[in-house]
Amino acid sequence: MVENRPWMAWITHLVLLCGVLLVAFPLWVAFVASTHAGGDLLSGVTPLLPGDRLFENYRTVLGSGLSASGGVPVGLMMWNSLVMALSIAVGKIAISIISAYAIVYFRFPFRMLCFWLIFVTLMLPVEVRILPTFEVVSDLGMLNSYAGLSVPLIASATATFLFRQFFLTVPDELTEAARVDGAGPLRFFLDILLPLSRTNVAALFVILFIYGWVQYLWPLLVTTDESFYTIVMGIQRMVTVADAEPQWHLVMATAVLAMLPPVAVVVLMQGLFVKGLVETEK
Template sequence: MDGSLATPAPVRDDALLRATRRRRLASRLLAHAALLLGVAIVAFPIWMTLVGSTHDAGTIGRGDVPLLPGSHAAENYATAWNEGGGRTRTTPASVMLWNSLLMAVLIAVGKITISILSAYAVVFFRFPGRMIAFWAIFITLMLPVEVRIIPTFQVIVDLNLGNSWTGLVVPLIASATATLLFRQFFLTIPDEFVEAAKMDGAGPLRFLRDVVLPLSLTNIAALFVILFIYGWNQYLWPLLIINDRSMETIVVGLSKMIGRGDSQNDWNTIMATAVLALLPPVLVVALMQRWFVRGLTETEK
């Protein structure tokens, strides 16, 4: 032995470590840059709509919309809220927002109620044709509203339900998707819960109220967000079934504000109405975001 000390770790290991860190940092920066670019692409039209709602009609009509807000915001939003927009002054945004809000809530609550009851019957009851009923519901996933809109419209006309909340909401409250999701969730409820409920003398309705519904709250909240936005964005069915301007929804009203051909549009009030139409679904998503994420990811009972 020559008594020499052990040599230190090679310098190239430190260089390799630094190179690895630089690659990770570069990869992270690239990912964040891509995400920021995606956000900018999505947010830019919304920002331009918001900016356009604060300028006068002449500025927008010249195609000279600046990137910063103007000084006509209060005037434009007051006009949209109280009088409506467009050349013909359509229904005020306040009325259309209330109609859309009521329609979306009724559709969401109706879909959730019917889906819970149908899924509960399919999972916890044993009756002849149970699976046939489930598959009949499941098959309707391939039949969206647009496919069955002609026979549905004929039924509503025959029942004289045009220009009514019943005719507007009832054809849209059946949901095979929500039924399927609730069925899959109910199948994960342990059998011990059912046996314990029977030993306590609980009937089907009590078991549904005291056991199934409390366990389903997060799923109900998540579905409410999805179904509320679905109802809010409905265009074709309200356009067909509603002729009364007092029942006009915001999505249909926005399309009617925009003139055809060479007509001059009041883009400032149209954009103000569009911004108002964005607020309710954004608020629902923002306020229920936590429940929405838990409902989609939570699996423990």
């Protein structure tokens, strides 16, 4: 029997409130800084209340960009990051779910060897294989392109492993019933396995979208054309300016804008994301 202790509820809510304040306070400071003039942030005292430059600062970074960092508009950099993140997330999920389906439901020579070769690539992150990958991308003429930003990053051993583990939990009776009904491999995959995997797909999409959005090292190597800069590269260039003080009010405005797409994805897909993690529908 669970005792009703009102004071415990108050303590729990107080701890949660402290946690929210701890996480939200830096975000609030960044937003407040993005609404002030540049000189207000160089006085040594960080303001905690919004200023009167909200629309002016955001219009500047979205429209003309920061001249000290090359003048690349933030809107263009956010579009590049969006294309890269969506390509990586969709590509990883598509390749992983198809490869996991082949490994689980098809019997071909060296099937498990292929799976373990895929799984072993977890020990080879981008940083380890970055030089040969860059050489291949350069030889294929994919520098300064959306394909060069996303294609080398779309393979995912982790997603393949997760989909394989889920497919192994699907009852064999379901497969037999589909075969009796005359469903071929493609129909079984599209009409049965894919709908059953929607929570897994949603959870992986959120994780992989954020993974693609925050990429820095690979875009830094494969892009020299400013029209293909990503938002993370843009923030770094705004901070590391030469012979001048960083315009922190514009940097903070860019940082706030950079947080919006990942937050929107998490908020819109949080229901399916939680289900995919706790496996309530499996």
